[in-house]
Amino acid sequence: MKSGAKILFESLAKEGVDTIFGYPGGSVLPIYDELYDSDIRHILVRHEQAAVHAADGYARASGKVGVCLATSGPGACNLVTGIATAYMDSTPVIAITGQVPTSLLGRDAFQESDITGITLPITKHNYLVPRTEELGRIIHEAFYIAGSGRQGPVLVDLPKDVTTGTADYDMESDSLVSLRGYQPTLQGHRLMIEKAIQRIAVADRPLIYAGGGVISSGGSEDLVRFAEKWNIPVTTTLMGLGAIPCDHPLSLGMLGMHGTEYANYAVTECDLLIAVGVRFDDRVTGKVEAFAPNADIIHIDIDPAEIGKNKRVDIPIVGDVKIVLRQMLHEDNHESVPRQWNERIEQWKRDFPTSYPDDGKLRPQFIVKELSDILDGRGIIVTEVGQNQMWAAQHFCFRRPRQWISSGGLGTMGYGFPAAIGAAVACPGEPVFDIAGDGSFQMNIQELATVAQYNIPVKIAVLNNQYLGMVRQWQELFYERRYSYTELTPVDFVKVAEAYGVPGLRVDRPEDVRPAFEAALAADGPFVLDFRIEREENVMPMVPAGAAINEMILGERK
Amino acid sequence: MKPHTLSILVENKPGVLSRVAGLFTRRGYNIESLAVGTSEEPDMSRITVVSIGDDEAIEQIKKQLNKLIEVVKVTDLTYVDHVAREIALIKVQAEPGSTRAEVMQLADHFRARIVDVGKKTVILEVTGDTSKINALESLLDQYGIKELVRTGKIAMPRGSRAGAPKSR
Ligand SMILES: Cc1ncc(C[n+]2csc(CCOP(=O)(O)OP(=O)(O)O)c2C)c(N)n1
Numbered sequence: 160m161k162s163g164a165k166i167l168f169e170s171l172a173k174e175g176v177d178t179i180f181g182y183p184g185g186s187v188l189p190i191y192d193e194l195y196d197s198d199i200r201h202i203l204v205r206h207e208q209a210a211v212h213a214a215d216g217y218a219r220a221s222g223k224v225g226v227c228l229a230t231s232g233p234g235a236c237n238l239v240t241g242i243a244t245a246y247m248d249s250t251p252v253i254a255i256t257g258q259v260p261t262s263l264l265g266r267d268a269f270q271e272s273d274i275t276g277i278t279l280p281i282t283k284h285n286y287l288v289p290r291t292e293e294l295g296r297i298i299h300e301a302f303y304i305a306g307s308g309r310q311g312p313v314l315v316d317l318p319k320d321v322t323t324g325t326a327d328y329d330m331e332s333d334s335l336v337s338l339r340g341y342q343p344t345l346q347g348h349r350l351m352i353e354k355a356i357q358r359i360a361v362a363d364r365p366l367i368y369a370g371g372g373v374i375s376s377g378g379s380e381d382l383v384r385f386a387e388k389w390n391i392p393v394t395t396t397l398m399g400l401g402a403i404p405c406d407h408p409l410s411l412g413m414l415g416m417h418g419t420e421y422a423n424y425a426v427t428e429c430d431l432l433i434a435v436g437v438r439f440d441d442r443v444t445g446k447v448e449a450f451a452p453n454a455d456i457i458h459i460d461i462d463p464a465e466i467g468k469n470k471r472v473d474i475p476i477v478g479d480v481k482i483v484l485r486q487m488l489h490e491d492n493h494e495s496v497p498r499q500w501n502e503r504i505e506q507w508k509r510d511f512p513t514s515y516p517d518d519g520k521l522r523p524q525f526i527v528k529e530l531s532d533i534l535d536g537r538g539i540i541v542t543e544v545g546q547n548q549m550w551a552a553q554h555f556c557f558r559r560p561r562q563w564i565s566s567g568g569l570g571t572m573g574y575g576f577p578a579a580i581g582a583a584v585a586c587p588g589e590p591v592f593d594i595a596g597d598g599s600f601q602m603n604i605q606e607l608a609t610v611a612q613y614n615i616p617v618k619i620a621v622l623n624n625q626y627l628g629m630v631r632q633w634q635e636l637f638y639e640r641r642y643s644y645t646e647l648t649p650v651d652f653v654k655v656a657e658a659y660g661v662p663g664l665r666v667d668r669p670e671d672v673r674p675a676f677e678a679a680l681a682a683d684g685p686f687v688l689d690f691r692i693e694r695e696e697n698v699m700p701m702v703p704a705g706a707a708i709n710e711m712i713l714g715e716r717k
Numbered sequence: 718m719k720p721h722t723l724s725i726l727v728e729n730k731p732g733v734l735s736r737v738a739g740l741f742t743r744r745g746y747n748i749e750s751l752a753v754g755t756s757e758e759p760d761m762s763r764i765t766v767v768s769i770g771d772d773e774a775i776e777q778i779k780k781q782l783n784k785l786i787e788v789v790k791v792t793d794l795t796y797v798d799h800v801a802r803e804i805a806l807i808k809v810q811a812e813p814g815s816t817r818a819e820v821m822q823l824a825d826h827f828r829a830r831i832v833d834v835g836k837k838t839v840i841l842e843v844t845g846d847t848s849k850i851n852a853l854e855s856l857l858d859q860y861g862i863k864e865l866v867r868t869g870k871i872a873m874p875r876g877s878r879a880g881a882p883k884s885r
Contacts, residue, residue, distance in 0.1 A: 275732065276735070279732075279735060279736060279739055280739060280743055283786075284785075284786045287731070287732075289731075304786060338786060339728065339789050340727070340728060340785065340786055340787050340788050340789040341786045462784070463780055463783070464777065464780035464781050464783070464784055467773075467776075467777075468777060468780075
């Protein structure tokens with residue numbers, strides 16, 4: 160017989176968990192007591208929201224399942240935003256929460272909240288563990304569900320008496336997961352694959368539209384091989400950045416609201432759109448009817464519910480992106496063909512580069528470019544949400560999958576810094592940067608204490624415009640410059656960092672950018688860079704909400 | 718927009734019903750009727766849901782239902798030959814004398830049973846498809862319906878076919 164807390168750690172160890180991010184409280188005391196003797200590393204964050212974002216960042220950087228732990232009631236509730244963030248971006252996260260003892264359930268006991276009820280629509284699945292006997296099995300099921308099929312967060316709620324109670328745990332039998340109602344389809348249907356290949360073979364203007372599913376399935380290399388074999392240009396979503404190296408001749412960069420001009424023109428003119436691991440998000444499609452209006456659509460996705468959800472699909476292929484791409488590579492033996500279409504796209508790329516004025520002012524695009532040059536393919540870029548996120552997406556050259564980590568679906572301000580902590584813990588030795596806005600950074604700024612305590616070498620680059628910049632941009636363009644509550648008081652982030660024991664530098668001039676990044680990289684721990692950028696810089700190009708994807712507002716050119 | 722009848726086989730686990738119902742509310746669709754009970758398998762329940770929507774929306778709900786871990790099978794009976802029934806208990810104002818006789822006669826026509834007789838009321842039990850119960854209900858309205866309960870629709874495909882038929 161073992162205590163529930165012991166069973167929890169044995170089952171976590173069996174799942175290969177080495178790190179959890181958490182915050183203690185009354186109902187998880189038995190778990191923390193067991194943790195004291197465990198080999199599992201625990202990172203004490205300063206807010207539970209940071210614990211779940213860190214687990215999420217850990218998962219995205221490593222491809223493993225991330226784990227976080229919080230107490231009942233307020234602790235569990237603080238996880239909600241992070242769970243929703245992971246759900247929207249299909250990140251495998253296990254959230255373990257404490258709960259009041261089963262005898263007090265439903266009595267509005269101290270620090271009770273119905274967290275399984277609250278998280279019902281934002282988890283892939285969740286559990287309230289009723290008895291210690293079921294704990295081991297449920298933990299193994301939770302990992303299986305979170306990490307397979309279309310990945311996502313799973314919450315496991317543990318009443319205190321379940322963790323203090325005792326039961327037998329048999330690793331062999333308890334870790335054998337069998338779920339009747341859950342059997343993800345991994346292989347693509349042969350007939351559909353043949354049909355797709357026949358269609359590709361006769362396409363004049365084919366285009367690949369690749370998303371987060373390519374990254375999470377580990378299918379990036381196969382995607383590039385597939386694109387090269389058929390000589391098909393590739394545009395990626397925000398979540399798909401890194402699926403093809405940005406400097407690959409077939410890469411068109413990102414499409415959508417802040418996509419490249421040429422990617423958006425290509426989507427509008429293609430006659431075949433091969434959508435791979437994407438979900439036709441409205442930030443990508445703009446006005447849906449005007450998205451790829453002349454194209455047949457092949458859609459490859461592991462989640463059957465994504466097929467035809469937002470846009471009609473001609474050839475659906477349900478399956479794991481990597482497996483399906485391999486099947487497709489295996490099936491065909493066509494030669495790649497030169498096409499006029501590709502030349503046309505090359506011309507667009509030359510005519511409409513994504514540029515910004517080069518006039519000696521401290522511009523955020525320049526800062527991102529400098530970082531991209533200095534890192535030269537190394538490192539992991541995590542972002543907050545807003546203009547900072549879009550500048551990072553547009554101007555950093557991503558060369559590999561899992562190099563880019565950002566809250567796409569929910570757009571969660573405050574995500575970046577804790578997620579960067581998770582990424583840095585998952586990938587020791589990799590330089591990890593959080594590209595931040597001053598608004599977003601202040602949403603989880605308390606985590607400076609965490610990086611200081613464990614000397615986690617996250618570098619924070621604040622693109623400090625003293626505005627909620629992206630909202631201000633919308634107000635400028637669509638609300639006659641009425642900047643209603645988007646101006647922020649200036650903050651000296653170097654002083655804030657110092658107060659937490661983290662070094663920092665303030666940068667006001669373009670020529671100081673490179674030395675500042677070098678100083679940050681040279682520091683063996685965390686570092687804060689406070690870039691005082693042009694205050695009213697905008698993210699361009701931009702497709703106004705609801706407009707067609709090729710109806711862009713363009714910025715100043717070089 | 719038309720009523721769709723979905724028959725959903727689920728594992729008997731806590732919270733399943735709210736997960737299933739939540740999928741409809743989240744997309745802004747009303748559940749017209751919902752019935753739950755045990756099935757031919759001991760650890761499985763069958764949920765019958767009637768919801769109104771266009772084919773595309775219902776298709777998406779079916780796919781989302783299939784994503785739920787405890788949902789084993791979703792069958793859309795809308796385009797399948799099937800038997801559908803519900804039960805209603807209707808308490809009607811019926812004083813002894815001519816009105817009570819009229820009510821009882823009505824009941825007879827609808828093959829409804831009188832299951833309780835009070836001083837001023839009777840309770841009718843009626844089984845049938847939705848339109849039959851609707852019809853009886855509107856006829857009884859004139860006497861004064863004091864209380865009414867319906868079980869919600871349960872349904873089953875005809876013949877030996879038990880598998881999930883492809884709709885449309
Ligand atoms: C938690 C949360 N609240 C509000 C928003 C709405 N929002 C989107 S971008 C943005 C402004 C972000 O400002 P900042 O972090 O300073 O970045 P900038 O756009 O200036 O780079 C806001 C408020 C959000 N995405 N997340």
